[in-house]
Amino acid sequence: MPSENEHHLHEEEHGHREGGHHEQETGEHHHHEDKPEHHHHHELKIKLINEDDGRNYEIHGEATTLVATMIEKAYEKLRVKREKTDRLRCENGEDVYQFHAMHLRAYFEAGHCSDHTWVFAGGTGGA
């Protein structure tokens, strides 16, 4: 029997994206559609929101993918150079970078970013 978390992860892989304007990762999607069904069970996706321009993306990984790798994928998708003043958060405001050494499945199972959404904001100056 799969665990409750496995059910959750499986449901997430088939979840629907919110909103209407999205940048699809066409290459990755097509690639996954060609894979045997059992490979889908390991795929995890994160919705990535760029607060600087309002665009949404999806990044994909597997249970054993490091959060650090997902962060790299996020920056590739955002097409921005990583800066110290950047912020990458869950929607509840929790910083993502600090969990870079965790595997993705463990990261989610520990309760981080339960909605599988990361929010990026480039550095802002002020005050």
Added chain:
Amino acid sequence: MLGRPTPADPEIASALFSKHLGDFWATGIPDRKGLGRIQLDCLHSVIAVPAVRANDQCDWYFVRLGAEFYDSFPPTAAFVTPKDWSDATAGGRWQPTFGTLPPWFGWHPAFNYPDGRPRQLLCFTVTAEYYMVDHSPSEETVWTPGRHTVAATINRLVEVLGKPYYNKPAGEQ
């Protein structure tokens, strides 16, 4: 480094401003955040933002965004009164107060600008007013057309009008 804002071609500014607002609304994110949008004219829209206090009480604010310099520069931004969309007065109901502020945001209810006309200053790198006074922002924080849109301004405003930053209306005892 950006200099002082210079007026944009109104037709181009209006088209870009409208497109970027429309694109942002089409993501569904503004609806999820409870934002409203009222177009005043080709260059100006008011964004209705629900501010959330520490005790979860909600207060509405209205921020007028203008495309006078867009998008070589960010939109102008000011809290306004819903009566006639004029600038909210310092100390009144339609200006917020904050408990703490993030390091990237400053708020001046009545700032003395170089032109001698005191008015609000939403002081961060995603408003045009920020560039109307002397600042030395680090390079990566400077408004960059193509990388930043009006969505950045709205998202940052929503953030500071929530927990843990927002306090209450300035006019409330």
